[in-house]
Amino acid sequence: MDGPAQVSQCPILPGSSFTYKFKVEQVGTYWYHSHTRGQYVDGLRGPLIIHDPGNPFHAQFDEEIVLTLSDWYHKEIAELMPKYKDGGGMMSMEPVPDANLLNDTQNLQVPVQPSKTYLVRVVNIGAFVGQYFWIEGHTMTIIELDGSYVRPTVAEMIYLASGQRCSFLLTTKVEASQNYPIVASMDQSLIKMSDRVNTDVVGWLVYDLAQPLPSPVEIKEYNPIDDMGILPYDDMPLLRKPDQTIILSLNMEHKNGGSQYTSYFFNDVTYETPQVPSLFTALISGDAATSVATYGRSSNPFVLEHNQVVELILNNRHMINHPFHLHGHQFQAVWRSESGGGDFPVGTLTEDDFNQKPVRRDTLVLPNGGSMVIRFRADNPGVWLFHCHMEWHAETGLVATMIEAPLKLQQQSIPLAREHFCAPSGTEISANVTNEVDSLPKIHEKTSSLALGPIVLLLAGFVAIPTVIIGIFWICKKGQSDDEPKYRRLEPSLEL
Template sequence: MAPSSSSSWLRLRVLVLVACLLPSFIQCKIRIYKFNVMVTNTTRLCSTKPAVTVNGLFPGPTIFANEDDHLLVKVVNQVQYNLTIHWHGIKQLRSGWADGPAFITQCPIQPGQTYVYNFTITDQRGTLWWHAHIGWLRATVHGALVILPKLGVPYPFPHPDSEVVIILAEWWKSDIETLINSAMKEGLPFQVSDAYTINGQSRPISNCSSEGGFSFPVEPGKKYMLRIINAALNEELFFKIAGHSLTVVEVDATYVKPFKTGTIFITPGQTTNAILEADLGTGNYLMAASPFMAEPVPIDYTAATATVHYSGTQSSAATTLTDLPPRNATPLATAFVDSLKSLNSQRYPARVPLTVDHSLLFTMGLGFNPCATCIHGSRIAAYFNNISFIRPEISLLNAHFFNISGVFADDFPGNPPIRYNYTGEQPTNLRTMEGTRLYRLAFNSTVQLVLQDTAMITPENHPIHLHGMNFFVVGRGLGNFDPEKDPSNFNLVDPVERNTVGVPSGGWVAVRFRADNPGVWFMHCHLESHTLVGLEMAFVVDNGQGPNQSVRPPPRDLPSC
């Protein structure tokens, strides 16, 4: 294992600088960042508590890069918890060792240790993000990853005058790791957050000088691109600005056909770029993020708010308010999702697989499994095809690369073990199976995957994120997927391309993708309350022909378990 001391990092930086002086590196595009993961006393909601942060910031630092840049990010773990960082939406072509999910592609970075994430951004541009991918640390360990086009390549829409990152998140007053560990041990429901935040601030609070809310200054007549990220742990959100419409131009770092909307719908894990035109001349206007719940629960959720402030307006001027959508505004969310279409231009074509090698149906939902330490003798579980995922003791990618037996099985079922009315009357047995079971794909094979919500315990929305590969959302509906009728309505021309898709409560989503990235790729619900109890699985994609279609060997400083 390579040394991880400061001197080793300095030597690496020197090697990079020397390489950039060589003739073959006329345009050196290597970007180096350092993440110090530390405990910081952070003030929110007029109270101060220690929180795990990167470089003392909440949200964490924004990484800027251009398409085709190579990134080296040294992560130094200075906290008591094991840690990993996931570069959400980066395809990690042949570089799965840098993907980040704990025990999937790497063992965690243990306290006092370091790891250099080493990867190239290939054929991607737009807004992505990074976050911790172990436990619930991503509540405060997250930040934006802005990928600009190659030098000289314009946006496929009028260039904005300025850009701003907008990160939506949640905040807990108590230590979140303590809360979830207690809930898991006792089998109790997870505590909901105390507030939503916009760029780390919740909303103006009277008699609290530290909580004025985020303020976004604009110049009349100028256009601004908002790079919106939903970093919340458990909440799908609406986003809007009083008195203004927004023109959506990109989601999940893929361009879309531009369309105007008054309200953006965004699930945890997703990103949306939208153009704000400051066309009202003067005033203060409320920016708000509020929750969406198809099945609302009786909890009082307060929206996070910020202010769009026109230059020249008195700071004491009244703020124009906006009507927040009802929490269960399903038609509004559906209308937004249905408006998303790939740009599908000559430069940015939609390469939708038209033939399918694997036709899969994954049901998802909640159940109950026995728990000896729990108050009621059981705890909630979540599943794909009735299998609650169990993370191994060494990383799956390591086991796959070195052909280590006994770590996982490659027999994950391509269809539910029992067919029934998934959104109607449910089976009485609420137990799930448990295991570390993967689905194996040949390199370059094509997949159609239908993700079907069930009414087991209760129907729920599920934002599903696939690592390592984007997919095209070719169909969506409520009720049970009909394999005879529904495919005739699939959009195979310009479906939106994403890395995270929201499966509607009591409904289904169909996606297609090509397995052109060898390695082990995690797929999971991006609601941490579901991921933690088993709504996860992984695909193993075999190597193709030749070294350019094979997983690279692991780096020397890869953490060990």
Template sequence: MVQISWLRAAVLVLCILPALVDARIRHYKFDVVATNVTKLCSTKPLVTVNGQFPGPTLYAREGDTVLVRVINHVKYNVTVHWHGIRQLRTGWNDGPAYITQCPIPPKQSFVYNFTLTGQRGTLLWHAHILWLRASVHGAIVILPKLGVPYPFPKPDKEEVVILGEWWKSDVEAVVDQSTKLGLPPNISDSHTINGHTGPLASCPSLQDGYRLQVESGKTYLLRIINAALNEELFVKVAGHNLTIVEVDAIYTKPFKTDTILIAPGQTTNALLTADKNPGTYLITVSPFMDIPIPVDNRTTTATVHYRNSSLTTTALTTIKPPLQNDTSIATSFLDSIRSLNSKQYPALVPQTVDHSLFFTIGVGVNPCPSCINGSHIVGAINNVSFVMPTVALLQAHYYNISGVYTTDFPGAPLSSYNYSGPGPKNLQTMNGTRLYRLPYNSTVQIVLQDTGVISPESHPIHLHGFNFFAVGKGLGNYNPASDPAKFNLVDPIERNTIGVPTGGWLAIRFRADNPGVWFMHCHFEVHTTWGLKMAFIVENGNGSDESILPPPKDLPKC
């Protein structure tokens, strides 16, 4: 984790003080400031948390209540999203700006208050407004309840490994420029591993990068998080296999692999055993993109360093990263992930479906008189490009404020075409703040169909407020007559973020047992900015235990 020098410029500081009021309540203070990340060899200040890039790790146990006071000292509005935390009936604390809360203005604060119910594992927190999550992000480690062991061999030590992206320029300036031009933003200048860019020629002090210190014969649990904005990433460790035991805070059937694929917003827990000859072994992080779209194609590196070896005398064991478009490696890894589905941790897959939805996802082109080409790229779900409101949707729903949104989001495309083909001639999308309403405790199936309107592309889709089961996937167009027969309704993986295959489809199922307003969007930040997002309203059930809790008294106002 890179330490940062403070600047006087105002920024977001998340100052975490791990004081315990009792065994079940954890208090944290997230303060805020503009900081210069000296180890990035950059003179550009970043919005950071606690002067650290990435930010500090939030530790708690299953069943704990967590209170985090976020104080905003920067010029930007700020929110923090606790990515993957279910937020049962506490949607006010979920964090996406203008969806569940109005943002925290400069010089103001807000206390996030939520309970970790039925969850344990690795998740992440990050800013959920503008592109601030480029530097405002960190890990959430939820330990099992006291006395409850992991369902895999206990590791000797645990390490948080956060992958990210870094721009030499101000990220918000990059986004503003692309918006004015109507073109995609510039790609990042480097990937990062725990805040280190690796051996960049322009920054000789970083030649060693991040170093994972290990001892021969011991096993390490690597809590790997992809906090990058726009890229799926391959991870490899030279000479070592990794045993996957958890993804997105869900235990998996353990399996060995030499390559991990992890999309933005996803987490993967892997066991690494230091069973090789003492020495230094390269870790590589490189992008996966199976179509010719520009990405940051640099490979960032770190090292596994055996403590009983010397960096000056021991040769470095290297390894080549996968090819950027190696779909076979990506598919093999993803197909190996299954829920543990044990007696203690069952996979409660909905066997019947109350709401069957079909969502096309992709990009389009809309008129833009002020843009350089007279048009700009937009993202869309079922041809609807989401328009962000100026009043938080949950607030509008709770207080019955009219005119903020409609509940007519289409449950299927309004017109049919060859979704995985060239697409329709008219590339324009509809604009609107349109939501889909779900009764409490109803079961939902969504088939997410990638489209080739401009170009097919994998989309890591994140659903707030719920985990879901990935029951089926395939290439080409989804066939409702034959494809459901191949669904896995026994032990599919349960996640909160998952990639829709390039030029293909993915079917997910979940139970709508969490009342509130819940965001669903692509976790490529560029696509979210373009409008590839929507939201569900889940109605209250019967009684107070199945209803949204009242809003906090210090909830920010728009």
């Protein structure tokens, strides 16, 4: 379970509800949002923090601050998405945000006290642009990325793509003599064809309300810390010699002679939501669940064997950066080229050329015209999406489906209530999309009328979340291998 309609469940229809009950063993900084028709662009999103009673940095801070970064559109997704998909010409590109927000507002004031240390959690809940983030007159000591602890790393500026999170320790000044700007600045390489957007949002660390709120110093060059050089807190070594390597090459196609955008592709396949949720297909297909043909080509499926080390090689044949997010895992960020570095040079690099203690994240930026390598152990049976976390790209097909350990997955079951829940939407729950399983009813492969949005999260203790149109990303039942970091299980309930 993690929420995407037609992947792990049927859609939650207007006026209906759905309750998720799950146990979570993860801790840290996450977020939740809708998975359907780009709804999170309109604001159906927010941070979700899971406190760790065994936090190794607990004694080093006094209080917590949560900050969200988000691009914002004045028009709703129902108007913006059709125009993006069907027209506008080659130079229109993705819809340009109308504003930049800090905690869903502008001119945010964050009160602080002198000589204190704060744990600041920053989440980019935006739909499109990456953000440069800094606090004038202060340094940040990074201790967590995407829910994974890291070795304390000092930075003056960070970069967060859509979906990424960063937590850092910030120690305030001894004297409360002035206030300091908090600045988030949109990555203008993604919106450089437009001059109508205000790319910066400014807030303040407020030491003294009686003091002025100064304007930020103009930045001539952005120089964020490189997350590839940050080390995992537990020193987990590189997963060497992968059992399975998947190469995904990203591209985009125009239609009508190049005058309009149409679709994004992984290996010449544009993802379309299947008529039968892929999880249901995996559960009912018996031995055929290990065949990619069972799931239909348009779902862009890849079958992973249980407990094997999986390597994903990403080639970006497009002109902008893309943040890629994997459900169900924190992967190792093994290697990344510079922008314009071309496809990954298969066969020319050795294991010694890779990060020997790679940082773990669930979202990583693929550079424009470049490539990157990530690895993870397939120890979490399920159906997990891998997709670009720019909503415009996920909605136009830049998605793949990881069918992980399907035979192991068949040892689990879905509550029978799914039949009653799925019936109103007309979703098939036991049909055979590709006619690969003789015992199942046969239907033609076609796609659902639902469009798929991005992804989200889930996390700690025993939880019951009443939700409308909200997906949850991460893990329902996580089987840890010896390679994975061990977290203390949270016993109290999380009330949302």
